[in-house]
């Protein structure tokens with residue numbers, strides 16, 4: 001199967017070959033070395049993170065990393081402003097609510113860019129807000145939220161920025177040096193091409209070292225992991241095969257040219273699919289220029305159902321993705337991460353053209 005859903009991805013032969021791995025104990029030196037190597041590699045995906053951000057590695061899907069970030073850093077005694085323009089923004093609101101922390105949800109239109117003057121007004125109206133959380137690539141619509149101006153505003157107004165970059169880390173620009181996020185959450189099994197089960201948070205070292213934790217749970221307290229992982233240890237059993245797979249995936253990532261090369265690859269594949277669908281009269285939900293490189297959301301034409309499209313492509317070996325939230329039954333999504341050959345992409349394009357040229361469903 002070729003997975004065209006927004007994670008997990010189809011593995012490369014090299015990552016798959018690494019999977020059986022050796023039996024490893026998480027309390028032995030070999031695993032400590034692997035953990036340190038992985039942290040180093042994650043800290044160097046973006047050149048500017050080098051000295052003042054630390055990668056903390058967790059076992060769990062991307063949601064675990066986002067929830068650990070929110071748990072560790074969002075305060076209990078001051079509200080966090082969440083800028084929501086999709087279901088993943090809503091999920092951050094739900095996390096804060098579950099953690100019984102004060103939250104101010106800003107529910108913004110899903111089809112438009114975030115209006116920075118509106119964020120400025122929200123901050124002015126809510127002077128108690130200390131942290132601002134949002135999603136970098138809102139996978140619901142495929143929109144790559146523009147962080148630059150929001151980050152500048154947060155710095156000017158002395159607010160801390162928390163970013164869910166689960167579906168952008170490794171393929172979109174994350175400007176640690178200028179945006180100065182307090183923390184950024186990512187995962188192994190999207191743009192980085194590892195397997196599900198490992199996620200991570202890159203956080204400012206001084207915040208991990210010097211500020212009291214706000215964690216409402218023991219298992220998701222990043223400071224606990226950070227203290228142990230400085231020397232490679234983890235406080236709890238980790239998903240060892242996922243660590244082994246990501247280590248190989250990050251070698252491949254670096255050899256292939258890093259995040260810029262990956263962005264170019266995803267973009268080129270997305271562009272090819274968009275052209276094919278455009279020729280079939282299918283529109284994108286948001287302008288292609290606003291989309292992240294790895295995913296495009298398309299409007300489903302009234303003539304065809306998602307189920308028929310999904311099943312037709314699955315019969316040919318391709319898995320696509322439905323809409324979420326109020327987009328379900330209105331859109332479909334095609335991601336372009338993972339191991340996909342040029343001929344597999346070509347076959348997909350042919351299959352899409354054939355499907356949409358049939359006027360039924």
Ligand SMILES: *Cc1c(COP(=O)(O)O)cnc(C)c1O
Pocket residue numbers: 006007061062063064066088135137138139164165166167187
């Ligand atoms: C995939 C994703 C997540 C995490 O989802 P999991 O199912 O836990 O992997 C979080 N945020 C965004 C923006 C995502 O795309």
